Amino acid sequence: MNAGVGNLGVSLAQFLVPIVISVGVFGALGGKPQSYLESGAEAHIWLQNAGFIWVPVIVVATITAWFGMNDIAEVRASFADQAVVFKRAHNWIMCWLYVGTFGSFIGFSAGFAILSKILFPETHPMSYAFLGPLVGSLTRPLGGWVSDKVGGARVTLYTFMGMALAVVALLWFIPAQGQAGNFNGFLTVFIILFALSGVGNGSTFRMIPIIFLTERMRDVAGKDEAAQRGARLAAAKESAAVLGFSGAIGAYGGFFIPRSFGTSISMTGDVTAALISFIIFYLTCVAITWWFYARRNAAMPC
Numbered sequence: 001m002n003a004g005v006g007n008l009g010v011s012l013a014q015f016l017v018p019i020v021i022s023v024g025v026f027g028a029l030g031g032k033p034q035s036y037l038e039s040g041a042e043a044h045i046w047l048q049n050a051g052f053i054w055v056p057v058i059v060v061a062t063i064t065a066w067f068g069m070n071d072i073a074e075v076r077a078s079f080a081d082q083a084v085v086f087k088r089a090h091n092w093i094m095c096w097l098y099v100g101t102f103g104s105f106i107g108f109s110a111g112f113a114i115l116s117k118i119l120f121p122e123t124h125p126m127s128y129a130f131l132g133p134l135v136g137s138l139t140r141p142l143g144g145w146v147s148d149k150v151g152g153a154r155v156t157l158y159t160f161m162g163m164a165l166a167v168v169a170l171l172w173f174i175p176a177q178g179q180a181g182n183f184n185g186f187l188t189v190f191i192i193l194f195a196l197s198g199v200g201n202g203s204t205f206r207m208i209p210i211i212f213l214t215e216r217m218r219d220v221a222g223k224d225e226a227a228q229r230g231a232r233l234a235a236a237k238e239s240a241a242v243l244g245f246s247g248a249i250g251a252y253g254g255f256f257i258p259r260s261f262g263t264s265i266s267m268t269g270d271v272t273a274a275l276i277s278f279i280i281f282y283l284t285c286v287a288i289t290w291w292f293y294a295r296r297n298a299a300m301p302c
Contacts, residue, residue: 082241101200103253143202153293
């Protein structure tokens with residue numbers, strides 16, 4: 001739940017920062033922007049300063065963490081305790097899948113507005129750019145809840161299938177070969193992509209602890225209670241490390257997806273190549289999820 005609420009920060013930033021910039025511009029123009037612009041005078045705006053709106057929130061959060069999170073020392077783990085996950089195959093598999101869920105959420109959040117403006121120049125993307133991250137954040141707890149009922153692997157499998165189909169649908173709505181495209185269809189499909197990425201975030205987060213608990217408990221099958229207790233503790237440490245590491249790897253989606261759009265446009269003149277590459281990637285995620293986690297007699301059902 002906390003991760004889903006945390007992701008709301010993306011939507012909140014995309015909603016508030018343009019307002020802060022607008023207020024700054026309004027103030028810089030003396031409250032009379034039209035007459036000021038008609039006069040030919042110059043005004044200097046430092047857009048990067050809009051980020052300072054978050055400083056008070058960060059300070060409060062830091063103080064609260066310092067004084068309110070001093071009761072979790074018992075879950076500390078050394079670097080050596082956590083580094084063992086680099087030897088676990090499922091760490092790298094889940095990193096790949098998490099790029100597909102969380103990476104898609106971050107990447108589409110970063111690239112959606114500018115892509116909308118490039119493909120549909122008549123639109124004003126900042127007025128609705130926050131909607132996608134908002135939907136994706138709200139569906140993340142839903143993904144976790146459904147996964148608790150039917151299994152994380154199954155939800156993840158269907159999520160990647162849905163994302164691949166959604167990108168196929170995008171190809172019908174973008175401008176191409178002289179066609180103007182359909183912005184309403186484009187926006188609707190992108191909102192669906194955000195929703196699916198949120199569901200996938202929740203389902204993959206549910207998979208990770210179960211995978212590592214199952215793996216460690218298999219290692220001590222038939223052993224005494226002390227060994228099993230140690231295995232559960234090791235599983236908790238490894239799961240926490242994998243959750244953090246996969247989240248860091250997944251965040252690279254914020255670079256790769258906008259970069260893919262830009263490269264595709266520069267090389268071919270449109271984003272079709274980028275979208276096709278996304279379809280291929282999501283299909284690899286479908287295959288990996290099915291083979292390792294979702295099929296009957298899978299090595300690690302979860």
